[in-house]
Amino acid sequence: MVTTNQILTYGLVGVAGALMIKKASRRGSYLDVNFIERTALTHNVDHYKFAFKSNNTPKTIPILSKVHLKTPDNQKGEYTPIFNDDEGYIHFMIKNYHRTASGALAQLQPGAEGIRITKPHKHFKEEVPLDKFKQVYLIGAGVGLAPLWGYMNACLEKPESPTKIKLIYANHSKDDIIFKKELDDLKTKYSDRLEVVHVLKTQVDGKESDFTKYVGSRLNNEMLKNELSTGAGDDDVKVFVCGPKKFVSMVCGSPWWYGGALKELGFKKGQLYMFH
Numbered sequence: 476m477v478t479t480n481q482i483l484t485y486g487l488v489g490v491a492g493a494l495m496i497k498k499a500s501r502r503g504s505y506l507d508v509n510f511i512e513r514t515a516l517t518h519n520v521d522h523y524k525f526a527f528k529s530n531n532t533p534k535t536i537p538i539l540s541k542v543h544l545k546t547p548d549n550q551k552g553e554y555t556p557i558f559n560d561d562e563g564y565i566h567f568m569i570k571n572y573h574r575t576a577s578g579a580l581a582q583l584q585p586g587a588e589g590i591r592i593t594k595p596h597k598h599f600k601e602e603v604p605l606d607k608f609k610q611v612y613l614i615g616a617g618v619g620l621a622p623l624w625g626y627m628n629a630c631l632e633k634p635e636s637p638t639k640i641k642l643i644y645a646n647h648s649k650d651d652i653i654f655k656k657e658l659d660d661l662k663t664k665y666s667d668r669l670e671v672v673h674v675l676k677t678q679v680d681g682k683e684s685d686f687t688k689y690v691g692s693r694l695n696n697e698m699l700k701n702e703l704s705t706g707a708g709d710d711d712v713k714v715f716v717c718g719p720k721k722f723v724s725m726v727c728g729s730p731w732w733y734g735g736a737l738k739e740l741g742f743k744k745g746q747l748y749m750f751h
């Protein structure tokens with residue numbers, strides 16, 4: 476006969492076993508990567524290149540997906556790959572906050588062991604729509620450019636895509652703009668499909684007004700009203716937003732990510748997609 480004590484013991488063993496399996500499978504979802512190199516993009520943002528250690532891994536990472544990167548000392552950061560290349564390397568832009576994961580990553584030497592990333596999970600539930608929309612507004616600040624950069628390049632590179640893109644990119648100063656030259660080159664190459672509007676809070680050399688009229692203030696409702704003058708209420712127009720929390724909530728409200736300037740301008744909830 477099975478006693479109450481035995482039932483309790485079997486029950487506890489069962490629960491412990493289930494928890495161990497869950498933990499193991501979670502652990503198993505990390506993939507080992509090799510750190511290849513780091514190059515400076517700005518004074519505090521670096522381009523990181525990694526390679527998967529095993530052949531039994533994805534060769535590409537979907538754009539707009541998010542991964543957790545774990546450092547050798549077990550610090551975790553949340554990042555979006557900025558592009559895939561033909562040789563199977565994974566590329567990130569990572570801001571160094573001199574602490575936690577980003578601080579540890581900044582100390583890595585090429586060849587460093589013990590770095591792991593999670594299998595990518597997509598942000599979008601549907602397939603990433605590269606040719607579905609007539610107009611996409613990308614509103615980003617600082618290193619919040621990361622997911623927007625992946626989308627922008629993939630969309631522009633798709634020759635038959637009808638999507639026009641306007642990037643509104645807010646930074647503290649000119650020195651903080653990530654991929655400034657690359658953005659200029661893309662504007663030239665895709666002059667009929669890409670518009671870039673910089674917003675700079677501070678002047679450094681007085682030449683900022685050569686490339687933007689928005690100098691001396693952070694992005695605000697008035698600027699958004701000027702720059703997003705069409706598309707409110709139109710299902711063929713999407714807005715993607717990424718940046719610091721206060722920036723995102725100014726643009727599209729919080730805590731439910733519908734509100735802020737975009738709601739005031741008449742954009743519908745279904746038109747907005749924010750990374751948070």
Ligand SMILES: Cc1cc2nc3c(=O)[nH]c(=O)nc-3n(C[C@H](O)[C@H](O)[C@H](O)COP(=O)(O)OP(=O)(O)OC[C@H]3O[C@@H](n4cnc5c(N)ncnc54)[C@H](O)[C@@H]3O)c2cc1C
Nearest residue numbers: 554555569570616617618619621646647693718719721751
């Ligand atoms: C899905 C996802 C993916 C991410 N991927 C990456 C990644 O790949 N790499 C990475 O390093 N980080 C990543 N992050 C982190 C995240 O993007 C940054 O922590 C966040 O954007 C802050 O960036 P920052 O430090 O450059 O901003 P800050 O330097 O703090 O601010 C940048 C600019 O934002 C503007 N701003 C700030 N607050 C306001 C406000 N209230 N009103 C108006 N303008 C304002 C100002 O112009 C300021 O100069 C990711 C986050 C998420 C949610």
